[in-house]
Amino acid sequence: MKVWVAAHRYAARQALARYARRLLAASFESAVLGLAAALPLAFLVAVNNIADFAARHPATPEISIYLALDATPAEVKDVAERLRRIEGAEVRFISRTEASKLLRRSAALADVLDALPSNPLPDAFTLRLAIADTHRLDAFRREIAAWPRVDRTHVDSAWAQKLEALVHAGRLAAACLGALLGLGMLAVTFNTIRLQMLQRRDEIEVSRLIGATEAFIRRPYLYFGALQGFFGAAVALALVAALDAIASQELAALSESYGIILELQPLPVGTSGGVLAAGAALGLAAAWFCAARAARARGLRI
Amino acid sequence: MIRFDRVGKRYPGGIEVLARVSLEIARGELVVVTGPSGAGKSTLLNLMAGIELPTVGHVAVNGENLSRMRPRALPYLRRQFGLVFQDHKLLYDRSVFDNVALPLRIVGFDAATIPGRVSAALDKVGLLDRSRSPPIALSGGEQQRLCIARAIVHRPAILLADEPTANLDPDYAAAIADLLLSLNRAGVTVVIATHDRAVSDRLPTRRIELRAARLHEAAA
Numbered sequence: 001m002k003v004w005v006a007a008h009r010y011a012a013r014q015a016l017a018r019y020a021r022r023l024l025a026a027s028f029e030s031a032v033l034g035l036a037a038a039l040p041l042a043f044l045v046a047v048n049n050i051a052d053f054a055a056r057h058p059a060t061p062e063i064s065i066y067l068a069l070d071a072t073p074a075e076v077k078d079v080a081e082r083l084r085r086i087e088g089a090e091v092r093f094i095s096r097t098e099a100s101k102l103l104r105r106s107a108a109l110a111d112v113l114d115a116l117p118s119n120p121l122p123d124a125f126t127l128r129l130a131i132a133d134t135h136r137l138d139a140f141r142r143e144i145a146a147w148p149r150v151d152r153t154h155v156d157s158a159w160a161q162k163l164e165a166l167v168h169a170g171r172l173a174a175a176c177l178g179a180l181l182g183l184g185m186l187a188v189t190f191n192t193i194r195l196q197m198l199q200r201r202d203e204i205e206v207s208r209l210i211g212a213t214e215a216f217i218r219r220p221y222l223y224f225g226a227l228q229g230f231f232g233a234a235v236a237l238a239l240v241a242a243l244d245a246i247a248s249q250e251l252a253a254l255s256e257s258y259g260i261i262l263e264l265q266p267l268p269v270g271t272s273g274g275v276l277a278a279g280a281a282l283g284l285a286a287a288w289f290c291a292a293r294a295a296r297a298r299g300l301r302i
Numbered sequence: 303m304i305r306f307d308r309v310g311k312r313y314p315g316g317i318e319v320l321a322r323v324s325l326e327i328a329r330g331e332l333v334v335v336t337g338p339s340g341a342g343k344s345t346l347l348n349l350m351a352g353i354e355l356p357t358v359g360h361v362a363v364n365g366e367n368l369s370r371m372r373p374r375a376l377p378y379l380r381r382q383f384g385l386v387f388q389d390h391k392l393l394y395d396r397s398v399f400d401n402v403a404l405p406l407r408i409v410g411f412d413a414a415t416i417p418g419r420v421s422a423a424l425d426k427v428g429l430l431d432r433s434r435s436p437p438i439a440l441s442g443g444e445q446q447r448l449c450i451a452r453a454i455v456h457r458p459a460i461l462l463a464d465e466p467t468a469n470l471d472p473d474y475a476a477a478i479a480d481l482l483l484s485l486n487r488a489g490v491t492v493v494i495a496t497h498d499r500a501v502s503d504r505l506p507t508r509r510i511e512l513r514a515a516r517l518h519e520a521a522a
């Protein structure tokens with residue numbers, strides 16, 4: 001155990017020293033990795049904010065409520081009263097005559113309506129609620145559907161659903177982009193480590209000759225890879241935070257002139273931690289592949 | 303301790319370097335292998351440490367057949383040896399201290415004990431005051447002694463020294479021969495490969511001459 005800890009401490013110090021010794025080049029590599037990682041991250045932040053904005057400013061989906069054709073004015077009034085009592089509701093009444101007028105704007109439909117013996121359109125209400133959650137909205141709709149004289153109800157949430165689909169697609173795109181760029185980062189780190197092993201082939205060779213295990217040889221490179229991935233991720237997070245700050249300022253100006261609250265949500269702390277961990281894991285994996293390849297090609301043709 | 307059983311060695315596409323030689327080196331022995339350049343002295347030492355494997359026959363260290371050894375076990379075998387390489391194999395981007403500390407780190411010595419052990423090894427070869435220097439700042443003789451310090455720092459049971467006095471003037475060569483002799487007196491099994499008559503003559507010990515791919519024992 002003690003030996004193990006000492007070995008790891010030594011490897012970590014080696015990796016840090018190597019990083020420090022070529023600080024400029026290493027920082028540049030981290031910056032490149034960070035730039036690449038910032039792209040999907042910024043995209044993710046944007047998508048998250050759109051989703052968030054949509055949730056806070058719902059497209060106020062409407063519930064359309066159609067009454068029975070033979071509902072009396074008193075009954076209509078009764079429903080109207082009940083609707084108006086709902087908190088935060090915005091109720092609009094569309095009488096059957098009004099509806100018929102609206103339809104008559106289209107000549108073809110006007111002909112159809114004329115051909116009918118009576119107005120086929122019922123009295124209707126539209127109810128706007130500040131509820132974005134489609135499930136809750138639907139539950140609400142079902143409740144209203146059970147009221148007396150209510151014939152049919154319908155939630156018009158196509159807009160919200162479209163947005164939801166869009167956000168879903170956006171997140172998927174961010175994930176794909178992330179995976180693609182992750183692969184690229186893997187390749188970049190792999191190459192960095194490969195060059196390092198090439199530069200240190202003498203050290204690797206002599207270490208093997210005097211009894212180093214492959215694990216001992218590999219370890220400093222693993223630490224280095226993890227370190228570089230971690231710093232890359234940190235650069236990416238910093239870049240995204242900077243973009244976020246700039247965009248927030250712009251939005252603040254916009255908010256003032258429009259009198260609405262527009263606020264950018266930064267990446268959640270958990271996600272940021274995950275990004276750092278993923279960066280380190282990616283670097284570690286790249287170093288591992290590289291070291292495994294080098295070990296296979298024993299004669300130091302790495 | 304080291305046993306060669308009808309060992310033949312032929313490098314791919316090369317001539318036969320060893321032709322079915324048998325050899326036994328006991329614990330605590332001091333053996334000098336002589337022979338002209340290209341006779342196969344380095345090959346013989348490399349076979350002992352499992353750096354090369356025999357084409358036929360087998361080499362055993364402490365009863366273990368190196369040809370049958372699992373690759374994972376090889377590093378642990380190597381730690382029983384101290385190796386002084388003909389071409390030094392020093393790390394020129396590390397200090398003298400770090401060069402000597404390398405075997406200790408590889409074996410996994412407690413970090414707190416490393417400076418003391420390194421200093422002791424450097425003291426034995428007279429390089430204690432150079433521990434912060436880079437190896438490149440050392441003379442040829444000092445680099446040779448640094449190699450010996452690195453080879454003995456982890457107190458190996460066997461020291462294999464390949465041309466430890468190559469390119470040294472006679473005074474230095476004699477000093478190194480004395481150092482190896484004193485290590486042997488302290489209990490280390492020492493095998494020296496050299497084509498330097500001055501060294502082999504100075505060491506009153508078992509001598510093996512390599513000629514025409516065969517071993518010839520010569521009395522001390």
Ligand SMILES: Nc1ncnc2c1ncn2[C@@H]1O[C@H](COP(=O)(O)OP(=O)(O)O)[C@@H](O)[C@H]1O
Nearest residue numbers: 313314316319338339340341342343344345346
């Ligand atoms: N790795 C190798 N590959 C091919 N031939 C080699 C190799 N190492 C040594 N030889 C050949 O084996 C012979 C013995 O070499 P070596 O053991 O180095 O002799 P010495 O140390 O006595 O000078 C030489 O002819 C040399 O060219």
Ligand SMILES: [Mg+2]
Nearest residue numbers: 343344388464
């Ligand atoms: Mg030689």
